[in-house]
Amino acid sequence: MKKHKWSKDDQQLILLSLPTVIWFVLFCYLPMFGLIIAFKHYQVAPGKGFLYSLFFNSQWNGFENFRFLFANNRDITIAMFRNTIGYNLLFILLDILVPVSLAVMMRNLRSRMLAKVAQTAMFLPHFLSWIVVGYFVFAFLSTDHGLINRFLTALGAAPVSWYQSEAAGYWPWFLIGLHLWKTIGYSMVIYLSSINGIDTEMYEAAMIDGAGKWQQTRHITLPMLKPVIVMMFILAAGKIFNSDFGLFYRTTRNSSSLTSVYMTLDVYVYNSIFNNSRPVFGYISAAGALQSVLGLVMMLLANGVVRKLDRDNALF
């Protein structure tokens, strides 16, 4: 077989895309190979670069590093996996239920003006960083001056130290609420724009057949939204071992008495990088490898299940 010659177009397009390809190699593909650290006993070779240390100065040690994740501190390990997976499962469910319902409601709202204003207002949290949100939370929960404690004392109740372990029971609710508060506006707009893309003739035909609001939603809107919902679900399944780091780490002010509430794999890895006087690279990298590999497996699983049930909607 004779090879096609590269056309001039191809050459120019390759040149045009070269910077982005380099970016992907440096910032996406190199770190993937960095996962090798997870399977090595990493030792720095003094005076030599990172690559030399990794390849010529460090022994392979199989799955040794992964044992650390389970052998370190049982309570922390359990909390870490429980929180990571638990919050994520809940978020996957809520992130579909709440924004889809709100999008359907907003689409049916009579006042277009209110719909526009509400869309704008509800998008605001998406553009704020968790740092800023952490300060918002503090304005309400601060033990000395916070709004909530002022209310409590005004009502004659005892103030609560919200960032101490006495309030640990409330924090899962706070975290869930904050997550919804920050993400709802964005996902609602995604669903809303898909709803707006539905051909109005379908609704017209349904109405002529006498279908009410609920039946229109159930038989037209939801089935038309299915591809978007399924895509969001598959992508979320792949992130089930990751967490929205800022939510867990910043809004709780990283308070050590609340560790059991907000400890997730990401928080654990981040803490380990900065809190150990001598970072144990192999151990931390093992946590990352676990997240990446299990995440991929989860995504393939979710995609596989979707493919079995409904071929057209699978992501790949």
Next chain:
Amino acid sequence: MSAKKDDLHSELPSGLRRFNALRPGINLLYSIIFILLSVLCVVPVIFVIIISFTSQSSIARVGYSFVPAEWSAEAYRYIWHLRDFNGFPTVLRSMLNSLSITIVGTLLGLMLISSMGYVLSRPFFRLKKFYTVFVFIPMIFNGGLLATYVVNAQLLHLKNSYFAIILPLACSTFYIMIMATFFRISIPEGIVESGKIDGAGQLRIFLQLVLPISLPSLATIALFLSFGYWNDWYQASLYLESHRHELFPLQYVLINIEKNIQFLANSDMVASTQSGELPTETMRMAIVVITVVPIMFSYPFFQRYFVSGLTVGAIKG
């Protein structure tokens, strides 16, 4: 997305429209829900703005309040007087740091994203299949935090450099897919062909023919990129060492003043203002306000663009 489409059922005959309208009771209920949710999203910002304009003594007496006992702009005055060793206002410098990171990063990101988006959208490109997979894989698999950190810090030597913030955030598969979809739908092959007949190469076609008619999509991506940069604290906290104050962007300043605001001022200044009397709580909130206000007053103007930009991405992404 035309304005007409947004208007619910405007294309319907009036009889059907009446049939399909929400019953007044339900409409009222929905309206109340959306009003409450909107208030909930905006009120915290207003609260923090009010706190930043409250006097320290008022806070000491009655705490944070929507109606402070005494208003005051002292927090902002003190912030203006926080100077570094060169006598330059510390917070202003952090603002300029954030601004330069945002501008450089957004431009670089636009370049990386739009060029790859365009290349992926060309139907006859020989490496199209390979590139699609190449760009898609990082969306489902990555090296994790530590491997990324080690590569950036030890292999690329990006510590204490703005490149550590700018480069990793410049590009993403998701944005490339949005751009590629946009180009595929809205740049007719005819335009590219006519450019070629005129003897232009792909680079010139891209820069002079394609980009100028893609402004709405570019604006969407630019908006998301620039807010991403303005809001970044994560990269900063990973790669900027805590003693390099002069490099701090605003968000990282916000992290560091949580426990201690003194570091923002050089020692002379703290001594001269009797450091105990700095209105630290209101100053913190004032810096939050300085960070948030540019976002709050800019995004509503761009909303039309990013809603339609997201739509293209969501439908075909």
